[in-house]
Amino acid sequence: QVRLVESGGGLVQAGGSLRLSCAASGRTFSSLSMGWFRQVPGKEREFVAVIRWGDSSTYYADSVKGRFTISRDNAKNTVYLQMNSLKSEDTAVYSCAAIRRNVRAVRAYEYDYWGQGTQVTVSS
Numbered sequence: 001q002v003r004l005v006e007s008g009g010g011l012v013q014a015g016g017s018l019r020l021s022c023a024a025s026g027r028t029f030s031s032l033s034m035g036w037f038r039q040v041p042g043k044e045r046e047f048v049a050v051i052r053w054g055d056s057s058t059y060y061a062d063s064v065k066g067r068f069t070i071s072r073d074n075a076k077n078t079v080y081l082q083m084n085s086l087k088s089e090d091t092a093v094y095s096c097a098a099i100r101r102n103v104r105a106v107r108a109y110e111y112d113y114w115g116q117g118t119q120v121t122v123s124s
Contacts, residue, residue, distance in 0.1 A: 009118030
């Protein structure tokens with residue numbers, strides 16, 4: 001079993017930055033691929049970014065490419081999402097997720113574990 005706890009959400013003005021963190025426990029973190037998703041009420045969960053274990057290769061949704069950066073610190077069992085140049089349309093609940101395979105997973109159903117989420121609100 002893996003427990004994921006997100007932090008770092010909040011209210012920020014458009015053009016600003018936030019860094020989300022997701023701390024993992026319960027399984028060897030270095031053998032998990034980690035993803036970030038976001039969701040707004042009434043819409044499906046949307047893929048944001050993923051980082052594989054091993055080579056830490058990354059992949060991003062087109063909507064965040066060039067603005068967001070996903071990274072991981074295996075010594076701290078933590079994955080990060082640095083969000084720059086935030087826009088009002090980035091407002092959502094952001095959740096991290098873990099998958100026990102070394103894959104570039106972009107679909108929510110592929111993930112094995114989920115955090116509770118953290119609210120990000122971008123004011124225009």
